[in-house]
Amino acid sequence: MRPEVLMNWGRLALIVIAIIASVLLIFAPWQPPQERPCTIREIRLGLDLCGGVTITLEAQIPPGTSPNDRQQIMDRSISVLETRINALGVTEPTITQAGDTRIVVQLPGTTDPEQARQLVGSTALLEFRKVVKEGPPGDTFTEELDEEVLMGYECAKPELKEKCQAYIVKKEPLMTGAVLSKALVRFSQPGSGLSPIYIELTFNDTGAHQWRDVILQLKPESDRIAAVLDRVVYSAPQIAKSLYETARRQPKVDRSVIMGSFTADEARLLAAILSAGALPTELKIIQESIVGPSLGRDSIEKGITASWIAGIVVLVFMVLYYRLSGFIAVFTQLLNLLVVIGALAGLKATLTLPGIAGLILLIGVGVDSNVLIFERMREELRLGKVARAAIDAGYHRALATIWDSHVTTLITALFLFIFGTGPIRGFATTLSLGIIINLFTVLIGTRLVFEFVKMRKVERLSI
Numbered sequence: 001m002r003p004e005v006l007m008n009w010g011r012l013a014l015i016v017i018a019i020i021a022s023v024l025l026i027f028a029p030w031q032p033p034q035e036r037p038c039t040i041r042e043i044r045l046g047l048d049l050c051g052g053v054t055i056t057l058e059a060q061i062p063p064g065t066s067p068n069d070r071q072q073i074m075d076r077s078i079s080v081l082e083t084r085i086n087a088l089g090v091t092e093p094t095i096t097q098a099g100d101t102r103i104v105v106q107l108p109g110t111t112d113p114e115q116a117r118q119l120v121g122s123t124a125l126l127e128f129r130k131v132v133k134e135g136p137p138g139d140t141f142t143e144e145l146d147e148e149v150l151m152g153y154e155c156a157k158p159e160l161k162e163k164c165q166a167y168i169v170k171k172e173p174l175m176t177g178a179v180l181s182k183a184l185v186r187f188s189q190p191g192s193g194l195s196p197i198y199i200e201l202t203f204n205d206t207g208a209h210q211w212r213d214v215i216l217q218l219k220p221e222s223d224r225i226a227a228v229l230d231r232v233v234y235s236a237p238q239i240a241k242s243l244y245e246t247a248r249r250q251p252k253v254d255r256s257v258i259m260g261s262f263t264a265d266e267a268r269l270l271a272a273i274l275s276a277g278a279l280p281t282e283l284k285i286i287q288e289s290i291v292g293p294s295l296g297r298d299s300i301e302k303g304i305t306a307s308w309i310a311g312i313v314v315l316v317f318m319v320l321y322y323r324l325s326g327f328i329a330v331f332t333q334l335l336n337l338l339v340v341i342g343a344l345a346g347l348k349a350t351l352t353l354p355g356i357a358g359l360i361l362l363i364g365v366g367v368d369s370n371v372l373i374f375e376r377m378r379e380e381l382r383l384g385k386v387a388r389a390a391i392d393a394g395y396h397r398a399l400a401t402i403w404d405s406h407v408t409t410l411i412t413a414l415f416l417f418i419f420g421t422g423p424i425r426g427f428a429t430t431l432s433l434g435i436i437i438n439l440f441t442v443l444i445g446t447r448l449v450f451e452f453v454k455m456r457k458v459e460r461l462s463i
Contacts, residue, residue, distance in 0.1 A: 022342025126177025179207025
């Protein structure tokens with residue numbers, strides 16, 4: 001078999017593999033069907049397309065902190081936020097540092113702004129404090145110098161006002177959540193003595209020894225210990241006699257519970273915050289914006305409409321100006337879009353509104369590459385060359401220009417990805433993938449069609 005024939009079969013195999021792989025990545029038939037927010041098939045949608053919440057936070061870093069320590073605080077804060085959000089199952093969150101002390105958090109698909117504020121704004125300083133007295137908020141409390149009054153978490157919920165309690169607690173904590181290993185949501189059995197939904201705390205080895213010592217300091221069935229998170233009392237149970245006896249017999253106690261009138265969502269949120277640990281500094285919310293899902297749907301519809309219009313205009317122009325060769329160019333652009341969307345699905349990249357703009361831009365970039373090749377072919381035909389020679393010369397002469405334009409555009413896209421945030425990164429991702437894949441479709445897809453034209457020994461090109 002001649003080398004050029006073998007090469008053509010190789011090009012055809014690459015095209016077929018690219019089409020099959022793209023279709024499989026987009027539709028993912030091996031995965032069970034399920035309802036997932038912010039997705040179209042396997043394409044993940046950004047906040048501007050599916051709605052959600054964007055929150056800008058300002059880290060309250062003490063003046064005089066060295067640049068190295070400041071960056072460590074910011075890195076730790078971002079890590080804690082990522083752990084919290086991932087534990088809560090938010091679809092494709094974006095957490096980026098903006099400037100020296102600001103963090104931008106995007107939560108696509110989130111419909112509860114209050115939950116988002118609590119998730120990212122809570123310092124999550126968990127403390128266990130001894131309860132001196134408790135009662136309704138209207139009671140007159142007399143507190144000592146080493147005591148303070150804190151409110152129960154029910155007081156902030158209108159539907160639980162009747163359960164609202166105020167607590168006098170010791171200022172000095174018996175132990176803190178720094179020794180907490182994990183926090184899990186549990187559902188109790190009837191008659192167990194636990195609230196229907198509670199949070200099970202597991203301490204590390206150091207914490208297990210500390211928790212045993214704390215239990216032995218208190219009187220069973222009379223003393224109460226409050227679980228205080230960010231100066232709010234979430235639970236204040238009595239020390240059970242069985243727990244006290246366990247602490248006397250064993251060298252350590254590695255578990256505890258937080259009980260309350262939690263809903264499942266509230267318990268999951270609290271467990272996610274506790275498991276991630278405390279933030280190294282307070283994060284103050286300085287800006288918040290909400291994008292409704294209806295606006296996202298409208299953006300998708302307009303983006304699709306713009307794509308169709310752009311595609312039809314390009315199709316008409318290419319067919320009228322380059323005739324049959326124009327049809328070949330349009331075929332390669334359809335192939336280009338299919339493979340780009342397949343790559344977005346395979347890489348779990350997020351499609352944003354600027355990303356849709358990038359897809360539309362790719363139509364023009366791809367057509368431009370074909371125009372360069374077609375014009376070189378026309379020049380060769382005007383010089384009197386036959387179709388086969390014009391095709392080879394057209395590709396050879398246009399190749400350097402195509403490489404230059406694609407590489408320079410790719411460099412620009414990479415800088416946008418490195419220094420941009422949010423939607424700008426979405427545009428850069430789509431553009432980068434499109435530029436790389438466009439080289440494949442132009443140099444492999446279009447070339448394959450013209451190679452078959454050469455094999456048929458066509459004397460005249462429709463160009």
